[in-house]
Amino acid sequence: MKKQKMSSSSTTSGNPFDLLSDEIVFLVLDHLSPNPLDSKSFSLVCKSFYSLESLHRRSLRPLRTQHLPSVLSRYPNLSLLDLSLCPRVPDSSLHLLSSSPSLSLSLRSIDLSRSRFFSASGLTSLALRCINLVEVDVSNATELRDAGAAALAQAKNLERLRMSRCKMVTDMGVGCLAVGCRKLRELVLKWCLGVGDLGVGLVAVKCKELRTLDVSYLPISNKCLPSIMKLPYLEDLILEGCYGIDDDGLAALKDGCHSLKSLDISSCQSISQVGVPSITSGSTSLRHLNLSYCIPVTFALAGSLKRLSVLQTLKLDGCMVTISGLKALGDCCASLTELSLSKCAGVTDEGLSALVTKHRQLKKLDITCCRKITDVSIAHISRSCTELTSLRMESCTLVPKEAFVLIGQRCPHLEELDLTDNEIDDEGLEYISRCSRIRVLKLGICLNITDKGLSCIGGACPKLIELDLYRSAGVTGVGILSIARGCPSLEIINVSYCNDITDASLMSLSKCSSLNTLECRGCPLITSLGISAIAVSCRKLTKLDIKKCGNIDDTGMIPLAHYSQNLRQINLSYTSVTDVGLLSLASVSCLQSMTILHLKGLTACGLAAALLTCGGLTKVKLQSSFRSMLPHLLFDHLEARGCTFHWRNKVFQAELDPKCWKIQLEEQMQ
């Protein structure tokens, strides 16, 4: 091939790229960003690039299974096939996949987690023919039965299998997997409600290579724990919500699994403080421990945690916490870098301060909804934990605005900061902007911030990727403009209910070409013009929420349909879009989810046409009035294509005044 190219270049000398050898092109491709659009552009350069890119491509996320034959012949070396965009993957598609001679050898990973309509037969051919298959995700295959699991069990080289929510699979299916897939390293059985002790026990007996085992929410009891604990390489065990496991069961951990690095027993309500010492005595090399919604954090608990000398992550979300417990926690687990006390009742300034002053190397701290803490805690946190990269403190309502100055001053390494529903004001934001590495900033329901503070952020935080301004009604176009200018890599922005936002803001935001999510609910000033601007410039837009933007009409939808070919999810409720707009939107082939409630201009015929046109729909929220207006056969057909309908019967709601929204909400709560 190379020779041929050389000769052709000497004769025609037209294409300078022909001088490059295949290897160099492959190297270039290796460095290309994972963005599929980039490789698409690359392949469109010339024929040789096209064929080289086809040869080079390892992973693919096709949109439709209908095109699989041509796709498979184009990309012979695929090792990762992500079918999560294909709602309908019938057995015939899987047969096709596995009958492709090149793919059957190269395929190592397949994702069917969002797909339906495949059965045991398809999985059988997949497992039998794709002999190098290592990773399979069949999560959410709620109709998959034991036969399907038995089919998968024939993939002998399988190492990673995720099958959460396969509710019809029972012990028998899992038993087949245990016997067949001896090399399993990762198995996720979360929500497989048919699987009990026997299945899990057999997995533990047979699959000795297991590293990760997720048996969350399974109806298992203590019986299967001893055999799990005998797994020689088990590192990650997730027992979330296993009500059948109690303190006696945890005694099995005593003799312990020495390889265990991560244990999650959150929401195991039968476990009490009595069981924790068995955990800590058995698995001293534990690095991550999740005790959320499980046991009260007391002095005794902290005492038993002392043995975990290398613990890095401790999650105590939703636990009852005592001051002595927090203080004692400060004395143990010196290696702790991540602590979560989200929604813990009983976290006070005294306890938290004592805790953080001992843990100076904390990198992530979650004190969401610790409503009792004040600036005292924040002062201690900011003084001690200067290494913090993530601080989540949503709804710490007693923290005064001055406290945020301290955060900005003392925690320069912050990358993620969640200040939703806090008292922070512009001055605070000004100091926060010193955290120049900040990537995620959540300022929802911060009613004290204005454009001034936001301008500071825009001016100093170029790495910002996500900004949440939900109901921060003080923000107007000026603030957005500075963000749009200063944060070119912005991907996600939420300006919902900032009702001063205008088309101009959207036009400025359209400069952020990476933008993929735009939520601007309840911004009545936005018109089709602004949406058009976004559509034209932000080609990566995948999620758009323009609910209650009453001034957006069909003229906004047409450019959207034309340019935003990656749009997956859209909410059009309460807009002025009619049949025409919806029909044009239906031509967006990626579109999977639509919420179309209270569209006054929408007729049954228009809706039917749009639904039929839009082939990839998986989820549609509709007003239940349409249910009777359209023939059942239509819905049957769409459901057979993989679309689910959610019927809503909500009456039209008048919008609250955004400025007093919070006050009204609090009044309602009381």
Place this chain on the structure above:
Amino acid sequence: MKDLKTDLEDNSHAEAWAISSAQNRFPKHAPPDPDPSSSSYTGDFALPRNLQKWEDPSSILNYDTLRTQQTYTEEFGGSSGTRSAHPQNPSVRDHGGLQMNDIIEINKILEWDPRTMLNNLSFLEQKIHQLQDMVHLIVGRRGGPATMGRPDELVAQQQQLVTADLTSIIVQLISTAGTLLPSVKNSLSAVGPSLPDQQLRQLGEILSSSSLGMDAALPPQPSDGGGPKVPDQPNQVDPCGHSSNEHVEDHESKEEEDLDDGENLPPGSYEILQLEKEEILAPHTHFCTICGKGFKRDANLRMHMRGHGDEYKTPEALAKPHKDMSSEAVIIKRYSCPYLGCKRNKDHKKFQPLKTILCVKNHYKRTHCDKRYTCSRCNTKKFSVMADLKTHEKHCGKDKWLCSCGTTFSRKDKLFGHIALFQGHTPAVPLDDTKGQVGAGPSWIGETNEDAQKPGRASFSLGSDGEMQNIMASVKGSADDPASYFSPLTFDSDNFGGFPEFGRPPFEDSEGAFSFLIQGSRNYPPKRGGESSSNNLS
């Protein structure tokens, strides 16, 4: 029956002891009853023994001469059991057991009478002297016993005569020893009763090794309840027709009678009864609480009871059976399986007695008999006890827990235990997965049976079918057709049904699986047995 009785009586009074015994014994060696297990046989046999009053010694001998091999031993079993019942129950004098001592005294003997014994012994002495004389005569004529081998008809006749007389002496001796038993009470190890037994045994050995036709009939079973147990008796003939040299596996299968395993009665604290094979297999429903003998009809049992003593002869006892019996039967009775080598046999080192006659019956049928009853639904499961079949039929088709090897389980945890134990075995899941096609009619049985076998065989990736059969047979622990192993359940006959993976070598990584399987199969049968029997019982 009546004929037999009258015949007996005629004979009994007519002839002198020595000669009559010698003459009458010859018909004894005729082939035994062609159908020994038939009820009529036992019934006929039982009645004369119990109804007839033996008035003189010769009658006993005549009675004996009518015994075939089996009845002979049975007589011992029965009478010995009766004898040992005495200590606790002295008032219940049972004449059936004492029949041979009636020479001396027929009246009630409330305790051991030395005079009776003396009479008995002197009588025996007399007989022994007679015999001695006879042998002397023979020896004197021929000049030594070495010449006995000569093919002379006279020699043979003489020999038979001698052995016959010896036999009767033995019988006398035993009954004489038996009269001692009440006096020694429960001290079974006492020298008194053990001595005659010992001698008897030796005598029996001599006889059996030298005699021509008598060998099978003669060796007594001295260990029956009354006397001390004799562990190794050479050439002992099993009542069931199994020779004692035959090696019998320990059947450790869990059975109904295992219920009594926990009780741990000290040996000797209970009386051991051992029924005959025929007795066990006879369709009896009424059993003698004293000797364990079974009857088809209660009336026959009541007639039999008369033989156990006068108190059973009252009109009340005959009319209202067993009314007062229960209060008196205080002694603990346990039963022994007649199958030599069986753990339930009293000669077994770790003898575990059976609690009731029903247990004996069920145990014997389950463990030592062919499985005659086949389930009409699945045509695979076979049983030897009707009740087991009926229990199975209740659950047949519900054995939905199926392993790839074809074994079915009624409980899921049993299946998973099985799978955890064996490499390469995997739960069998029907591919179409229509939830539990249980209860389908016989239509699916025939067509699916073959399909079911194939995957099962292939699943072991064996060398040959022959090996497979061996394994299956060993797994089964009986000579059942291995095909019966494969449940017809849940296999489809189309290509995708059943186990598509069996087309290729399944689970290659378990190459050692086969050898493991063979080893494992040793341990397997008991487990399976337990499983199946628990199925039956549940």
